Amino acid sequence: MHIAEGFLPAGHAAAWTVAAAPFVVHGARAVVKEVRENPDSTLLLGAAGAFTFVLSAIKLPSVTGSSSHPTGTGPGAVLFRPPVMALLGTVVLLFQALLLAHGGLTTLGANAFAFAVVGPWAGYGAYRLARGAGAGLLPAVFAAVALADLATYVTTSVQLALAFPDAESGVAGALLKFLGVFALTQIPLAIGEGLLGVLLFRALTTNARPELERLGILAPAPTPTGGSA
Amino acid sequence: MSGLAVDDAAWASAWRRRAPGDKVLLCGGLVVTALVLPAWPGSVLVAVVAVVLALGPARVPAATFARAVRWPLAFVAVGALTAVVEVGSGGIGWAPDAAARAGSLVGHALAGGAAVLLLATTTPMSDLLPALRRARVPAAVVEVSSVVYRLLFVLLDSLRAVREAQAARMGYSSLRRSHRSSGALAAAVLTRSWDRARRMQAGLAGRGMETGLRVLPEVLPSSRLFLAATAAGLAAIVTTSAVLT
Numbered sequence: 001m002h003i004a005e006g007f008l009p010a011g012h013a014a015a016w017t018v019a020a021a022p023f024v025v026h027g028a029r030a031v032v033k034e035v036r037e038n039p040d041s042t043l044l045l046g047a048a049g050a051f052t053f054v055l056s057a058i059k060l061p062s063v064t065g066s067s068s069h070p071t072g073t074g075p076g077a078v079l080f081r082p083p084v085m086a087l088l089g090t091v092v093l094l095f096q097a098l099l100l101a102h103g104g105l106t107t108l109g110a111n112a113f114a115f116a117v118v119g120p121w122a123g124y125g126a127y128r129l130a131r132g133a134g135a136g137l138l139p140a141v142f143a144a145v146a147l148a149d150l151a152t153y154v155t156t157s158v159q160l161a162l163a164f165p166d167a168e169s170g171v172a173g174a175l176l177k178f179l180g181v182f183a184l185t186q187i188p189l190a191i192g193e194g195l196l197g198v199l200l201f202r203a204l205t206t207n208a209r210p211e212l213e214r215l216g217i218l219a220p221a222p223t224p225t226g227g228s229a
Numbered sequence: 230m231s232g233l234a235v236d237d238a239a240w241a242s243a244w245r246r247r248a249p250g251d252k253v254l255l256c257g258g259l260v261v262t263a264l265v266l267p268a269w270p271g272s273v274l275v276a277v278v279a280v281v282l283a284l285g286p287a288r289v290p291a292a293t294f295a296r297a298v299r300w301p302l303a304f305v306a307v308g309a310l311t312a313v314v315e316v317g318s319g320g321i322g323w324a325p326d327a328a329a330r331a332g333s334l335v336g337h338a339l340a341g342g343a344a345v346l347l348l349a350t351t352t353p354m355s356d357l358l359p360a361l362r363r364a365r366v367p368a369a370v371v372e373v374s375s376v377v378y379r380l381l382f383v384l385l386d387s388l389r390a391v392r393e394a395q396a397a398r399m400g401y402s403s404l405r406r407s408h409r410s411s412g413a414l415a416a417a418v419l420t421r422s423w424d425r426a427r428r429m430q431a432g433l434a435g436r437g438m439e440t441g442l443r444v445l446p447e448v449l450p451s452s453r454l455f456l457a458a459t460a461a462g463l464a465a466i467v468t469t470s471a472v473l474t
Contacts, residue, residue: 004301006341035369043426046376101297164312199412
């Protein structure tokens with residue numbers, strides 16, 4: 001769930017836009033550089049953005065019988081790195097606001113900060129830590145995708161708590177409320193999205209190994225003719 | 230029928246031929262007005278104006294407009310309720326001015342949402358993206374965004390087709406199978422998107438276009454009358470709101 005248009009006070013909306021801007025500009029620079037060096041990556045990056053949008057349209061089976069939608073930034077963070085996701089995530093948010101009425105324009109900055117900056121960085125951080133500690137690809141992907149999902153909602157809760165502090169217990173009390181409503185309920189869904197990520201990457205290692213090798217996710221498999229691995 | 234009701238409405242809207250800049254100015258003005266004016270009467274006025282313009286002159290189907298409000302409405306309801314519940318030493322209770330605060334939150338969100346939806350249901354993304362270029366967003370970024378727009382309908386179609394095939398083969402008959410099917414579905418859509426991108430690139434390179442797809446943007450002339458009406462309307466909302474509060 002993204003913060004709806006008009007929900008944040010003007011000051012907060014502006015402040016989060018300023019906070020997200022450097023990351024998005026950095027992402028835009030990364031994309032401009034990538035496109036200048038490899039002109040054909042325009043279409044691959046576009047495909048990645050469209051995939052993130054579509055992934056958030058996949059219904060996730062959840063234990064309670066209801067269904068929810070993945071945030072979709074976790075796999076992208078592992079595949080394309082967080083700077084690129086900061087830009088692609090913001091583009092996806094703009095499209096969700098204007099094609100699905102999901103999120104908003106004045107809240108784009110706040111949503112971009114949670115969805116396109118904190119989520120991907122948390123997920124990618126978890127992925128690198130897990131791989132560094134010797135975990136295999138799939139456990140690392142599970143950690144990355146589940147954490148990217150959860151971190152997004154924790155950030156949304158923090159943003160809402162700062163905007164609407166509790167009359168008696170202040171920001172801390174409000175944070176407790178919003179975490180209870182938006183993050184606690186998200187834990188089973190984050191686990192579900194993590195599992196989806198694992199199944200996605202398992203299918204990719206069998207069907208799209210060359211692409212994963214090119215993106216540096218998998219070490220090139222040694223070939224009988226003697227590869228460079 | 231592209232599969233996204235808001236996008237369909239935008240292409241079919243009576244305001245489709247109006248200059249995107251004019252519409253951005255009107256809707257941007259309404260969004261800002263909704264945000265900064267008090268909920269009563271500012272937000273109410275903005276919401277009424279946005280809905281009347283959409284259903285009236287822009288001829289957006291009422292059902293599309295109403296359905297599109299559902300998603301944000303769920304968030305607004307849950308968010309506003311949570312914001313006005315108080316956690317204190319005496320347990321959980323309503324904040325003293327709960328009804329007024331919740332009303333103000335819902336009012337601002339609905340008015341802003343209606344204003345954004347007015348833009349969304351009258352202006353296709355492919356009209357808005359060239360406007361981003363004029364706002365000095367780098368060409369590469371605008372180009373990647375337009376590829377996202379073009380590809381997402383293809384991928385949504387793939388998503389639907391694959392899901393239908395999986396469902397017909399009992400792919401969603403149990404929780405375990407649903408998980409497997411969802412994973413396979415995501416992987417199939419991702420590999421298809423890569424495959425599409427590669428084939429489009431090969432097709433463009435074969436035609437000597439190495440930097441993506443260049444298209445001639447349609448020139449939709451700006452209307453002075455529309456701009457004057459926008460300015461007058463926004464001024465009227467602000468003055469009415471100032472008089473009534």
